[in-house]
Amino acid sequence: MSQRKYFGTDGIRGKVGESAINPEFVTKLGWAAGRILAGRGTNKVLIGKDTRISGYMLESALESGLSAAGINIGLLGPMPTPAIAYLTKTFRSEAGIVISASHNPYYDNGIKFFSSDGFKLDDDLELAIERQMEQPMQCVASDKLGKATRIDDAAGRYIEFCKGTFPSELSLEGLKIVVDCAHGATYHIAPNVLRELGAEVLTLGVNPDGLNINDNVGATSLDAVRAKVLEEKADLGFALDGDGDRIMLVDHKGHIVDGDEIVYIIARDALKFGNMQGGVVGTLMSNLGLEQALAKLSIPFERSKVGDRYVMELLHQRGWKIGGENSGHVLNLNMASTGDGIVAGLQVLASMLHSGLSLYELRQGMEKLPQKLINVRFQSGQKPLEAEGVQQAVSRAESELGDAGRVLLRKSGTEPLIRVMVEANEVHHAEHWSGYIADAVRKVTGQ
Structure with a gap:
């Protein structure tokens, strides 16, 4: 994949006023996206946002840029990200734009695009927008400017969609x-x-x-x-x-019932009612207990890199429908084209009612293994994952744990940190071996 200048794995994010999240950049982003989309026959784009204060400013900036490219805009106001994916399909729009930084604090914000089918934009389209960003901004003629309209019934439409999945x-x-x-x-x-x-x-x-x-x-x-x-x-x-x-x-x-357990409950119900297509996709951070519980049901399980985008990619590759992350991103492509918290919650409620069990009872089929995560900082240029001492420590831990545990070392995608994670049947084993490997990493990094 080509090196990205603006788009990350989850759109464009940053602290407002810094990096790419400022009005000037966002206006040009709207124009660049509008130019590329217009070249593909697009004449309307939807914009939605979450509730952080900077959303009003960024919405106006995007609206200005899209209008300058000749694109009409439908303004949804504050709406969940999955609602914008759904409404992009419902209104037959060629693209939907979300202004949100998800679970981050209010002073962060971000921009994410959805295609006409409710999925995230493909890489080629994102790269085309990035290339257009390097061109000087030119406004269309006055009679070709895009118009903006407020879509007042967006919330009601999405509420009905959610209810329809129950x-x-x-x-x-x-x-x-x-x-x-x-x-x-x-x-x-x-x-x-x-x-x-x-x-x-x-x-x-x-x-x-x-x-x-x-x-x-x-x-x-x-x-x-x-x-x-x-x-x-x-x-x-x-x-x-x-x-x-x-x-x-x-x-x-x-x-607490986390994303791994929610995925398990949904997959078990899909199997029970004959709706299981293939297997389940988790991530490198998914608890080993999920993998073991699914194996007892003879449901295949595969791991992607961390991030719902990668879960989605692997689901598409395998032709499967159910996946997610322990952080609570849950995907069921039979129900929605993206992770949807409300829809996932409704599926668990349906399982409770079908089974006559409480949530406490429903989650008993999966036993999470104790997990210990240690972060070790490293300096630019250091390659601790390649160090012989670290590799030897990992090999010893994996040998001692056998099938009763799992070791994962990876670089953080956002910070100069090595994440050392160990799962084991016993808490003290997870703590011991994660500390053992972290010490080996520290010897290399000097931290």
Whole structure:
């Protein structure tokens, strides 16, 4: 793949006002994308955003650039990332643009593109946009400028889509559910979906002010939803992230149910009802317990690199439908074209109702292995993963653990860190061998 200048594995991200996330750059990005898309016959693009304050500024900048390229714009307002993927298909638009930094703090933001089929843009199109960015910006003639319109019923359309993924013969009546929307893009969506399906809903993180997105709430900060579930004696809790593409659950006893366990529950149900197509894709960080539990069901399992983009790529390559990450990105391509926290949560609720089991009981089929992660910093130019001492330490750990554990060393994609992860049947084995390997890495890095 060609070296990228702007696009990363999850679009373009950064701190607002720095790097690429500033109005001048975003205006030109809108123009460049508009020029490339117009060359492919596009005349309309949708723009949605999460609730962070910079979204208003970046939305206007994108709108200006797209209009200058002659592209009409449909403005969706605050909407979850998976909603924008869905609505791009529904409105027959050639592309959808999401302004969001997902689970990051409010001062970060990012831009992600979806194609007309609701999937992320292919590499060739992203590279074409990058090449166009190097050209001087030229506005079309005044009578060719794109027009912008507000799509007022976007939220209602997506709510109906989410409800449509839930079995029509089931109802959530009698269930008390805590929903934490992280003060993000699902604040006006998720509670209404669950209420309209019959649940009693208690809410957290539904008062966005532009600055509080993901601030001690949501899928990356579970203390609040866990406490609320226990306090209210709720049946379970939903915790979504700022843009709604990931979910973590809390059972009635206060136990966290992560993405690995959600993937297991969904895959087991798909197998039970004859909807399993092939196997399941996880990542290098997926718990070994998921792999072992799926093996007992004779469901194939493969690992991709970390990142939902890579999970999606491997699903497409294998022709499979179900995959995800332990962070709560859950993909079921039978239901949606991208990770969708609300839809994944509804599938777990359907499994609960079909089985008559609580979430606590439902998750018992998979036993997560203890996992220990240690980060070791390294300097530019150092190659600790290639050092003989590190490789010997890894080999010894793998030999001692055998089938009862797993070792993973990898460079962080965003920081100068070596991530040392060890899983084992016993906590003390995971702690011992991760420390043993981390010490070997430190000898090389001098940290």
